[in-house]
Amino acid sequence: MDNTRLERMLINKGVKPTSNRILVYKALMNAPRPVSLADIECSLESLDKASIFRVLELFAANDIVHVLEDGSRSLKYELCHSDSHHTVDDRHVHFYCERCMQTFCLEDVSVPPIDTPAGFITRSVNYMLKGLCPDCAGKE
Ligand SMILES: [Zn+2]
């Protein structure tokens, strides 16, 4: 994605495109799987942790990233691939490998519909499977 397209996309999501925000977005775009704040900090040496965190918080508030709790005690971030806000079809399953401690995004596996009692409005889902990734399972 070139910078012009990226800037337009951020504006569409209600975020003013600053150079820091573009850097963080690109780091997320290049990440093969959901990443933690520390992972992003490693790939972006020019930005300090606090600045990256502020950008991630803003992205989360504007549905640009999804925040995942995988039980590793550090939150993971991934780009939200839908263009609209709060879409159900964007809810996919994640898999946490207990051996290599990486979180995988299973984009093709959607979260099964869950019926909630009347009055409860589900706005986000955190569906995390845990076990061994194919690489680690092969080493067992
Ligand atoms: Zn693994």
Ligand SMILES: [Zn+2]
């Ligand atoms: Zn994902």
